[in-house]
Amino acid sequence: MLGISINAQTTDYQRIIDSIGQKKWDSISINIDSLANPRLVDVKSLKRDEVKINNSIVIVPNTDDSSPLTPSSILTLPTLKRWFIFGQNTLVFNQSSFANWYAGGNNNIGVIGKVNYNIVYKKNKHYLDNNIQFGYGFVSSTGQSTRKTDDYINIMTNYGYELAQHYYLSTGFQFLSQFTPGFNYSSTPDPVYDNRISKFMAPGYLNLGLGFSYNPNDNFQIILRPLNGKFTFVLDKKLQTKGNYGLERDGQSLRAEVGTMMNVLYKIKLFKDATYVNQINLFSNYLEHSERVDINYSGALNLKFNKYITTSITIDVMYDHDQIQKLQRKQTLGVGVTYSLGYKVERDSKPGVINPFVK
Numbered sequence: 001m002l003g004i005s006i007n008a009q010t011t012d013y014q015r016i017i018d019s020i021g022q023k024k025w026d027s028i029s030i031n032i033d034s035l036a037n038p039r040l041v042d043v044k045s046l047k048r049d050e051v052k053i054n055n056s057i058v059i060v061p062n063t064d065d066s067s068p069l070t071p072s073s074i075l076t077l078p079t080l081k082r083w084f085i086f087g088q089n090t091l092v093f094n095q096s097s098f099a100n101w102y103a104g105g106n107n108n109i110g111v112i113g114k115v116n117y118n119i120v121y122k123k124n125k126h127y128l129d130n131n132i133q134f135g136y137g138f139v140s141s142t143g144q145s146t147r148k149t150d151d152y153i154n155i156m157t158n159y160g161y162e163l164a165q166h167y168y169l170s171t172g173f174q175f176l177s178q179f180t181p182g183f184n185y186s187s188t189p190d191p192v193y194d195n196r197i198s199k200f201m202a203p204g205y206l207n208l209g210l211g212f213s214y215n216p217n218d219n220f221q222i223i224l225r226p227l228n229g230k231f232t233f234v235l236d237k238k239l240q241t242k243g244n245y246g247l248e249r250d251g252q253s254l255r256a257e258v259g260t261m262m263n264v265l266y267k268i269k270l271f272k273d274a275t276y277v278n279q280i281n282l283f284s285n286y287l288e289h290s291e292r293v294d295i296n297y298s299g300a301l302n303l304k305f306n307k308y309i310t311t312s313i314t315i316d317v318m319y320d321h322d323q324i325q326k327l328q329r330k331q332t333l334g335v336g337v338t339y340s341l342g343y344k345v346e347r348d349s350k351p352g353v354i355n356p357f358v359k
Contacts, residue, residue, distance in 0.1 A: 091113050227260075229258050296316075
């Protein structure tokens with residue numbers, strides 16, 4: 001009787017209000033039964049960029065080899081710093097010793113030392129790259145005088161301004177020479193100073209140029225300089241003879257050429273810690289025999305075993321009709337210790353953690 005009495009007091013308006021309230025509750029309430037079989041949704045995680053600061057110098061990333069830096073690797077650095085220094089110091093040893101060895105042999109020891117430093121400045125679309133490369137090596141064998149196996153000075157400065165994506169204004173200079181006198185050991189097995197065929201600034205080369213460069217990534221670069229001056233110095237009077245290093249007359253100490261220069265850099269990553277660097281330089285003289293193009297190719301295979309132990313195989317091929325009408329070739333192989341200096345900009349390889357959610 002009580003239930004009938006209460007139900008009789010509920011009006012039609014109250015029923016409509018209660019129906020609307022129930023629908024609203026159903027739309028926002030959680031379906032508890034659906035939690036019995038939850039399903040985890042795979043969400044792709046994003047890598048986080050991190051910069052590890054160890055001191056006041058920055059080591060530019062992607063420089064495990066000795067190839068030159070490119071505008072792409074400089075202007076895209078994830079840091080607000082303007083000055084960067086990267087240094088590689090390499091020392092290679094070769095040694096052999098024999099005692100009553102039936103096959104025979106000659107005791108010898110060889111050492112090659114190399115340094116490769118980049119000092120870089122970048123600001124907005126401007127960059128300035130200074131590259132210093134020195135190398136010297138010798139071998140000493142029983143019964144023979146100490147002989148030079150490697151000797152070079154290579155200093156480069158390049159200024160660039162980003163004109164458009166991947167395109168840069170390019171201007172700079174390059175200086176090449178050697179430290180000590182060189183000898184032809186085939187004709188003079190025990191040479192003295194008067195037997196020298198080269199020395200510091202004899203020859204010495206200076207290249208100055210203005211042009212453009214295309215650099216879409218760290219592995220490929222083309223530099224084209226339609227206006228380029230090439231200067232050959234021979235500052236040793238004994239070596240200032242006609243035909244020597246392209247000299248046109250006896251007593252000439254400077255040969256000047258004006259032409260166009262093109263440089264192509266291409267790096268191939270064979271596998272992890274193994275890189276092959278190709279670099280070719282072409283020069284054509286506007287003033288005389290422009291069809292005789294000077295060719296200078298350099299290839300370097302760099303193998304990295306760990307943080308310090310590396311192997312490098314290099315080959316250099318050059319043809320300069322003015323110097324010698326033959327193909328010049330140099331090949332080196334070395335296993336040694338490499339030590340790098342500076343601060344490293346690293347990207348965190350571990351993905352950020354995003355907790356899965358229930359759907």
